[in-house]
Amino acid sequence: MQAASPSPHTPPPPRPHTDAVERLFVPLMMGTSVVGGLTHLAFIFLFASAGVRLLAIVNVASVLVYLLAWMLLRARHTVPALLLVGTEVVCHAALASWLIGWDSGYYYYLMLTIPVVIVSQLPGAWKTAMVLLVGMLHVAIDFMLRGAVPVAVVSPQMITGLYYFNLVTTLAILTFLVASYFRMVTKADARLRQIAETDPLTRLLNRRSILDLAQGYARRGEPQREALSLILGDVDHFKAVNDNHGHEAGDSVLLAVSAALLAELRDEDRLARWGGEEFLILLPSIGLEQAAAVAERLRQRVAAVEVVLPTGQRLSPSMTFGIAAMRPGEPLDAAIARADAALYAGKRAGRNRVEQAAA
Numbered sequence: 001m002q003a004a005s006p007s008p009h010t011p012p013p014p015r016p017h018t019d020a021v022e023r024l025f026v027p028l029m030m031g032t033s034v035v036g037g038l039t040h041l042a043f044i045f046l047f048a049s050a051g052v053r054l055l056a057i058v059n060v061a062s063v064l065v066y067l068l069a070w071m072l073l074r075a076r077h078t079v080p081a082l083l084l085v086g087t088e089v090v091c092h093a094a095l096a097s098w099l100i101g102w103d104s105g106y107y108y109y110l111m112l113t114i115p116v117v118i119v120s121q122l123p124g125a126w127k128t129a130m131v132l133l134v135g136m137l138h139v140a141i142d143f144m145l146r147g148a149v150p151v152a153v154v155s156p157q158m159i160t161g162l163y164y165f166n167l168v169t170t171l172a173i174l175t176f177l178v179a180s181y182f183r184m185v186t187k188a189d190a191r192l193r194q195i196a197e198t199d200p201l202t203r204l205l206n207r208r209s210i211l212d213l214a215q216g217y218a219r220r221g222e223p224q225r226e227a228l229s230l231i232l233g234d235v236d237h238f239k240a241v242n243d244n245h246g247h248e249a250g251d252s253v254l255l256a257v258s259a260a261l262l263a264e265l266r267d268e269d270r271l272a273r274w275g276g277e278e279f280l281i282l283l284p285s286i287g288l289e290q291a292a293a294v295a296e297r298l299r300q301r302v303a304a305v306e307v308v309l310p311t312g313q314r315l316s317p318s319m320t321f322g323i324a325a326m327r328p329g330e331p332l333d334a335a336i337a338r339a340d341a342a343l344y345a346g347k348r349a350g351r352n353r354v355e356q357a358a359a
Contacts, residue, residue, distance in 0.1 A: 024184045025120055029081060030073045031180055032116065035173055036085070037066035040092075052152050055099055062092055082120055086113050090134070094141050101150035102142070103159050105166035110138045112173055119181055199273040201251055202258040210272035210280055211332070217284055218332050229291035229325045231281040232339040233261070233298065236318045236351040238277035245309060250277075252307050253317050260301045264294070280336070288325035288359050295321040295354040303352065320346040324357035 040062040047056040065088045072081035089109050096106040117130045197209035205213070217228050235241075235257055242250040254277065261271055261279060274280040281298075283291050299321060307315040322343030326335045338357035346355035 024181070024188060026073050026076065026078060027184065028119070028177065028180050029078065029085070029116070030070055032173070032177065033066045033070040033073065033081075033085065035176060036088075037063050037070070039169055039173075040066065050154060050158060052100065052154065054152070055096060058092065058095060062088055078121065082116070082122070086117070086130070086134075089113050090137055094137075094145075097141060097145045098148070099150060099152045100154045100162070101159060102146045102148070103163060104154075105163035107138065107141060108166050108170040110134060110141075112170060112177070115174070115177055202254055202273050204258055204262075204279075205270060205272035207272065207274055207280075210270060210274075210282065213270055214282055214332050214336075217282060218326060218335075226285050227287050227325065229283040229286045229288060229323060230335055230339045231283065231291060231295050231298070231321055231323050232274065232336065232343045233279045233281070233295075233319045233321045234343055234347070235277035236320055236347075238317075241315065241317075245313065245315070249307070249309050249315065252309065253315060256305050256307045257302055257317055257319065260305050261298055264298050264301045288323065288356060291323045291325060292354060292356055295323050299352065299354055318352035320351045321354045322346055322357065323354065325359060327359075 040059045043059040044056050044063070047053070047059065065084060069081040069085050069088075072078075072084070089112065093106045093109050096104060113134050114131055117127055117134070120127070122130070197205060199206045214228075214230075217226070235253065238250065238253070241253055254273075257279070258271075258273070261281070265271060265281065268284055270282040272280050281294075283294060286294070299319060302317060302319045305317055307317065309315065320343060322339045322341065322345070324335050324339035324342060326332070342355040342357040346353045349355070
C-alpha cells in the first residue's frame with residue numbers, strides 16, 4: 001500500500017538545532033536585558049543630576065524597553081526581543097552622541113549588537129544583513145557626528161567620565177556575553193555527551209561508551225597490561241516479563257536490576273547496559289577467580305530484588321552471568337565473545353548461575 005503524500009498543511013518537523021540554539025540564546029539575552037536595564041537606570045540619575053533632562057527621559061524609555069524585551073524573552077518571543085533591543089541600542093547611541101557629543105563614547109554600545117546577532121537563531125541571511133546594517137550605521141553616525149557641536153552643554157570632565165564609563169561598561173557587557181555563552185555551550189556539550197554515552201532508561205553507560213573504556217583498559221600497560229575481567233549478565237526469562245506484564249514492567253525490572261548491580265560494584269568498576277536485558281561489567285585489576293566471586297555476589301544481590309508492579313503483582317528477577325579474564329595479547333572482542341559463550345552455557349545449564357570461560 002502506497003503511503004499518502006504529506007498534506008501541504010502538515011507542520012514542518014521540529015528543528016533540533018534551532019531549538020538548541022534558542023535554549024542557549026534566551027537565557028543569554030535575558031541576562032543581557034537585565035544588565036542593559038540596570039545600566040540605563042544608572043544613566044537616569046546621572047543625566048538628571050547633570051541637568052540633561054532629555055537624556056534622562058530617554059533612559060527611562062530604555063529601561064522600559066529592556067523590561068519589555070525581558071518579558072518577550074520569557075515568553076520565548078526571541079526575534080521581536082532581539083529586534084527591540086537592537087533598535088534601542090542603535091537609537092540610544094545615535095541620540096546620546098548627537099546630544100552630548102561623539103567623545104562621550106556611546107558608539108561603543110553599537111559593537112555589542114554584532115556578537116548577539118551572530119549567536120542568535122536568526123537565519124544566516126538575516127544575520128549577515130543585520131551585521132552589515134549595524135556596521136553601516138556605525139560608520140554613518142561616526143561620519144555625521146564626529147566633530148559635530150553637541151546640542152547639550154556638558155562639562156569636559158563629565159564627557160571624559162562618560163567616555164571611560166561607557167568603555168568599561170561595554171567591555172564588561174562583552175565579557176559577560178562571552179563568558180555566559182561559553183558556560184552555556186559547555187553545559188550543553190556536557191549534556192549532549194552524557195546523552196551520547198548513557199542508556200536513556202537506566203542511565204548506565206551504553207554499549208559504545210563501555211567499549212571505548214574497555215579498549216582503554218585493555219591497552220593500559222601493554223605489553224604487561226593489568227588484569228581485566230569481564231562479566232556479561234543477562235536477566236532470565238525477560239521476554240516472558242514483557243509478554244505477560246508489558247514493557248513498563250520490563251523497564252521496572254531493568255531499573256531494579258541496574259540499581260542492584262551498581263550497589264555491589266567498586267567505584268573503579270564499570271557497568272553498562274550492553275543491549276536489551278544484557279549488562280556488561282568491567283573489573284579492572286581483577287583476575288578470573290576474584291571475578292567469579294564478584295559475579296556470585298551480583299547474582300545473589302539480583303535474586304534478592306523484588307519488583308512490585310502497579311497491579312500489586314511481585315516479580316523476583318534472576319540473572320545468569322558469564323565471566324572471562326582477558327588473556328595476554330587477546331583482542332577485546334574475543335574476550336567478550338568468551339564471556340558471552342560462558343553466559344549461554346549458564347543459560348543452557350538452568351539459568352540463575354555463574355559460568356566461567358576457560359582461562
